Amino acid sequence: MPAHVLILGGTTEARRLAAGLAARPGVRVTTSLAGRVTRPGAVAGEVRIGGFGGAQGLADWLRTHHVDALVDATHPFAEAITANAARAAAATEIPWVVLRRPGWRPGPGDRWYDVPSLAGAAEALPGLGRRVFLSTGRLGLAAFAHLTELHFVVRSVDPPEPPLPPDTELVLARGPFTVADETELLRTHRVEVLVTKDSGGEATAAKLTAARELALPVVVVRRPPLPRGVAVVSDVAGVREWLGLSPL
Numbered sequence: 474m475p476a477h478v479l480i481l482g483g484t485t486e487a488r489r490l491a492a493g494l495a496a497r498p499g500v501r502v503t504t505s506l507a508g509r510v511t512r513p514g515a516v517a518g519e520v521r522i523g524g525f526g527g528a529q530g531l532a533d534w535l536r537t538h539h540v541d542a543l544v545d546a547t548h549p550f551a552e553a554i555t556a557n558a559a560r561a562a563a564a565t566e567i568p569w570v571v572l573r574r575p576g577w578r579p580g581p582g583d584r585w586y587d588v589p590s591l592a593g594a595a596e597a598l599p600g601l602g603r604r605v606f607l608s609t610g611r612l613g614l615a616a617f618a619h620l621t622e623l624h625f626v627v628r629s630v631d632p633p634e635p636p637l638p639p640d641t642e643l644v645l646a647r648g649p650f651t652v653a654d655e656t657e658l659l660r661t662h663r664v665e666v667l668v669t670k671d672s673g674g675e676a677t678a679a680k681l682t683a684a685r686e687l688a689l690p691v692v693v694v695r696r697p698p699l700p701r702g703v704a705v706v707s708d709v710a711g712v713r714e715w716l717g718l719s720p721l
């Protein structure tokens with residue numbers, strides 16, 4: 474059984490995993506957060522906050538803190554930290570696994586447009602609607618800044634930094650949101666098209682149901698690829714199994 478597990482966190486799954494491991498005698502669990510959110514939710518076990526200083530910094534941290542297993546439970550779009558984890562795990566020969574919740578798939582009645590990036594979403598938007606609900610988070614909004622003809626409703630936990638599209642309305646809120654919440658938001662702001670990352674999971678899926686019910690098109694930014702050859706599990710139970718721990 475591994476003695477010290479480092480979880481690269483910032484997701485609901487990371488928090489759930491930490492809670493399960495911290496309750497287990499003989500396991501030391503540390504969750505690492507990037508420090509992007511001003512008031513992160515409570516996390517069980519030890520917590521460290523802030524970047525490591527690249528792959529080398531992470532490798533040093535793993536060695537210095539005698540980490541036995543590394544779990545990358547970061548968001549599917551947190552590409553840089555996952556690349557660093559791959560390099561640090563290779564350098565230290567510490568076993569690592571990626572926890573990635575499954576992506577979203579369209580159902581009957583959905584009008585989804587897949588794009589490979591935020592820039593791709595910006596390209597697709599003008600043909601789809603003038604009033605846009607942008608629920609891609611507060612980072613990367615510069616990709617939409619040149620779209621002067623469109624009205625954007627941007628929702629994020631903390632305020633985004635410029636550059637933003639000139640006609641932007643901010644909605645500061647933290648999920649999860651219900652289908653009723655999302656329907657009201659889409660109606661109130663007379664949204665014509667929604668943009669989302671393919672985050673997957675239940676916590677932020679209500680907006681997709683609301684869009685379907687209102688027959689709105691959805692631009693879905695698909696995920697960046699994972700490093701080649703990495704072990705991937707889709708849920709917390711999969712990590713527990715990978716760690717050789719019995720289910721709860």
Ligand SMILES: NC(=O)c1ccc[n+]([C@@H]2O[C@H](COP(=O)([O-])OP(=O)(O)OC[C@H]3O[C@@H](n4cnc5c(N)ncnc54)[C@H](OP(=O)(O)O)[C@@H]3O)[C@@H](O)[C@H]2O)c1
Nearest residue numbers: 482483505506507524525526527547548550551552553554
């Ligand atoms: N991207 C999203 O859409 C999204 C959505 C929800 C939550 N999150 C969470 O927010 C955090 C940052 O996301 P991002 O997309 O900005 O990441 P990113 O682009 O992959 O990472 C940029 C840098 O931030 C630091 N970093 C990222 N995650 C870290 C962690 N868990 N612990 C310590 N340092 C971390 C690393 O700095 P150093 O190189 O200095 O180590 C990394 O090189 C992640 O933990 C992710 O799980 C992201």
